[in-house]
Amino acid sequence: MLKFKSLKKTTRTAVTSYGIILVAFAIMFPLQQFGLLSNAMAGQLVPICTYIVMAISLNLTVGVLGELSLGHAGFMSVGAFCGAITSSALQEVIPAAPLRLLVAIIIGGIFAGIAGLLVGIPVLRLRGDYLAIVTLAFGEIIRNIINCLYVGVDKRGLHISMKDIASLGMENGRVIINGPQGAVGITRISTFASGIVLILFTLFIVLNLMNSRTGRAITAIRDNRIAAESVGISITKYKLTAFITSSVLAGMAGALYAMNFSTVAAKKFDFNTSILILVFVVLGGMGNITGSIIATTILYMVPEILREFSDYRMLIYAIVLILVMLFTNSAKAKLFRERVFDFVLRRKKNEEEEGVKND
Amino acid sequence: MTKMVPVPSRGIIPERDVDKRPILETHHLGIDFGGLTAVDDISLTIGRTEISGLIGPNGAGKTTVFNMLTNVYQPTRGTILLDGKPTAGKTTAQVNRMGIARTFQNIRLFSNMSVLDNVKVGLHNEIKENLFASVTHAFGYVKAERKARERALELLDFFSMADMADAEAGSLPYGAQRRLEIVRALATNPGIILLDEPAAGMNPSETAELMENIRRIRDTFGIAVLLIEHDMSLVMNLCEGICVLDHGKVIAKGSPDEIKQNPAVIEAYLGKKKEAE
Ligand SMILES: Nc1ncnc2c1ncn2[C@@H]1O[C@H](COP(=O)(O)OP(=O)(O)OP(=O)(O)O)[C@@H](O)[C@H]1O
Ligand SMILES: [Mg+2]
Numbered sequence: 123m124l125k126f127k128s129l130k131k132t133t134r135t136a137v138t139s140y141g142i143i144l145v146a147f148a149i150m151f152p153l154q155q156f157g158l159l160s161n162a163m164a165g166q167l168v169p170i171c172t173y174i175v176m177a178i179s180l181n182l183t184v185g186v187l188g189e190l191s192l193g194h195a196g197f198m199s200v201g202a203f204c205g206a207i208t209s210s211a212l213q214e215v216i217p218a219a220p221l222r223l224l225v226a227i228i229i230g231g232i233f234a235g236i237a238g239l240l241v242g243i244p245v246l247r248l249r250g251d252y253l254a255i256v257t258l259a260f261g262e263i264i265r266n267i268i269n270c271l272y273v274g275v276d277k278r279g280l281h282i283s284m285k286d287i288a289s290l291g292m293e294n295g296r297v298i299i300n301g302p303q304g305a306v307g308i309t310r311i312s313t314f315a316s317g318i319v320l321i322l323f324t325l326f327i328v329l330n331l332m333n334s335r336t337g338r339a340i341t342a343i344r345d346n347r348i349a350a351e352s353v354g355i356s357i358t359k360y361k362l363t364a365f366i367t368s369s370v371l372a373g374m375a376g377a378l379y380a381m382n383f384s385t386v387a388a389k390k391f392d393f394n395t396s397i398l399i400l401v402f403v404v405l406g407g408m409g410n411i412t413g414s415i416i417a418t419t420i421l422y423m424v425p426e427i428l429r430e431f432s433d434y435r436m437l438i439y440a441i442v443l444i445l446v447m448l449f450t451n452s453a454k455a456k457l458f459r460e461r462v463f464d465f466v467l468r469r470k471k472n473e474e475e476e477g478v479k480n481d
Numbered sequence: 482m483t484k485m486v487p488v489p490s491r492g493i494i495p496e497r498d499v500d501k502r503p504i505l506e507t508h509h510l511g512i513d514f515g516g517l518t519a520v521d522d523i524s525l526t527i528g529r530t531e532i533s534g535l536i537g538p539n540g541a542g543k544t545t546v547f548n549m550l551t552n553v554y555q556p557t558r559g560t561i562l563l564d565g566k567p568t569a570g571k572t573t574a575q576v577n578r579m580g581i582a583r584t585f586q587n588i589r590l591f592s593n594m595s596v597l598d599n600v601k602v603g604l605h606n607e608i609k610e611n612l613f614a615s616v617t618h619a620f621g622y623v624k625a626e627r628k629a630r631e632r633a634l635e636l637l638d639f640f641s642m643a644d645m646a647d648a649e650a651g652s653l654p655y656g657a658q659r660r661l662e663i664v665r666a667l668a669t670n671p672g673i674i675l676l677d678e679p680a681a682g683m684n685p686s687e688t689a690e691l692m693e694n695i696r697r698i699r700d701t702f703g704i705a706v707l708l709i710e711h712d713m714s715l716v717m718n719l720c721e722g723i724c725v726l727d728h729g730k731v732i733a734k735g736s737p738d739e740i741k742q743n744p745a746v747i748e749a750y751l752g753k754k755k756e757a758e
Contacts, residue, residue: 334614334626335610345592351577353582354578356574
């Protein structure tokens with residue numbers, strides 16, 4: 123008999139994670155297409171996808187590598203604004219929206235990755251929890267820079283200024299980033315399907331990485347740095363690998379997020395957002411990718427659903443937080459989940475066997 | 482560097498003399514901690530397939546010597562030559578790649594990983610796959626993974642641990658954890674392996690098995706072993722050369738018989754033990 127528990131742990135994680143995303147897509151996509159979702163719900167689809175990618179990628183730094191990052195939203199904002207600039211600037215060059223979105227996401231990822239490299243190189247060489255404080259500062263600095271950033275495009279190309287729109291010196295140009303207002307006039311090209319594809323891509327990268335030579339080195343550093351060094355693993359190299367991968371994915375999520383709105387301000391990506399993502403990761407379980415997906419979905423949805431019960435909203439939210447924590451982290455809950463999956467798989471197997479008999 | 486090719490154990494003694502250059506040499510090695518001299522003036526020479534012992538009372542500085550040999554601590558004075566090359570300024574990881582591997586007095590396994598994965602981590606620089614292969618699980622990933630798995634199982638089997646491959650390392654009994662640390666160190670294909678109190682906490686039958694294993698490591702892999710141990714019968718039976726430390730200084734060096742008769746050693750080490758009994 124096919125037993126879920128008897129599968130290798132890595133296989134189990136992969137089956138569950140990809141499974142949840144594909145099932146969610148199979149249910150939500152038709153509902154969205156036939157307009158059966160409320161406006162509020164439909165509007166949340168891309169942001170949820172974004173935050174799932176954010177949580178999975180942060181889990182790579184916090185859960186798998188074991189380094190605390192308090193500025194994940196900073197990398198998201200680098201991706202968001204680089205993505206918005208790319209998309210606006212290429213509007214005429216690449217008219218096909220999906221292709222332009224793809225290019226914007228890639229550019230957003232690359233620039234966030236560069237930011238990750240610049241933050242990571244000086245910090246990850248040090249021993250101790252310096253990453254937390256430096257990423258915290260990074261998030262705030264990026265937000266302040268973008269707050270006074272003006273970017274426009276005209277026939278001659280991109281114009282950048284830190285003063286005001288007039289100093290861009292454009293002829294008949296279009297403003298892309300307008301200081302504190304953030305990115306304006308974005309064409310909304312992100313779709314639910316593209317969000318799902320980005321989650322699947324993130325899962326592919328992170329799960330593959332975790333189950334490889336590189337991933338073992340990263341986990342070894344977390345478990346016991348001295349022992350990892352003693353078997354010849356370069357600590358800085360693998361810390362950087364994990365951190366930059368995490369930044370690139372956050373940048374991609376940021377680009378997807380920005381392209382879902384017509385305007386995006388830098389203040390959206392503040393310290394609170396970084397902490398919110400960290401809460402998703404912690405409550406979903408350190409290093410537990412499936413947990414990140416579940417925790418993000420529930421914790422992101424609940425405040426939206428609870429809007430009607432405004433008085434009790436925070437109370438119910440707190441209870442849900444605790445329940446999610448119990449569900450994703452306790453041994454009993456893990457056993458329960460395994461049983462549920464066993465049950466589902468066995469039913470499927472039985473159905474298949476019956477199908478064979480009937481033939 | 483010594484390759485991990487099995488050397489037939491019979492006739493090993495003549496073969497051992499092929500290369501006379503020592504695998505490890507230290508000259509006047511010393512380290513201070515905040516003005517306090519912990520270890521001073523250690524000069525050792527270890528042959529390519531020699532089993533040597535580093536002994537001394539608690540706090541003598543034995544583990545500190547291991548930490549200097551692996552560049553966990555940067556020595557304040559003196560030089561270390563590994564396979565004839567100086568290790569000054571290298572990181573711990575680089576020194577391991579130069580051919581020195583170790584175990585720890587307080588076991589340091591990757592306790593949340595499986596036994597097999599612990600050994601695979603040890604194979605990190607022996608069986609490589611690049612980042613792209615790691616991320617895509619293609620372009621050589623499958624081949625490298627299979628090779629790593631086979632080699633890891635082979636090494637585990639050498640210590641009769643292949644049946645525990647899928648267990649979580651932290652859940653193993655104490656003796657098995659110590660053995661796993663040795664396997665992990667051997668996986669890095671070193672020229673010399675440092676064992677810090679490998680018999681600590683073991684019962685007599687486990688200790689006897691350990692002694693047999695240490696001999697087999699030397700004979701099969703053709704490498705040198707330097708061990709710290711408080712179990713005198715193990716040291717005297719196993720080691721060809723012994724160095725005795727007390728208060729951070731070498732008080733005697735020689736064969737087991739010479740050490741046993743050395744008055745300074747009896748005074749500092751064996752004598753103290755007698756008193757305590
Ligand atoms: N990082 C350090 N900072 C300060 N002092 C240290 C440090 N490491 C070791 N020492 C000192 O060096 C001396 C030798 O310690 P070491 O651990 O090498 O002894 P040992 O011979 O291994 O003893 P044992 O048999 O108990 O393991 C001790 O007095 C210890 O306090
Ligand atoms: Mg010691």
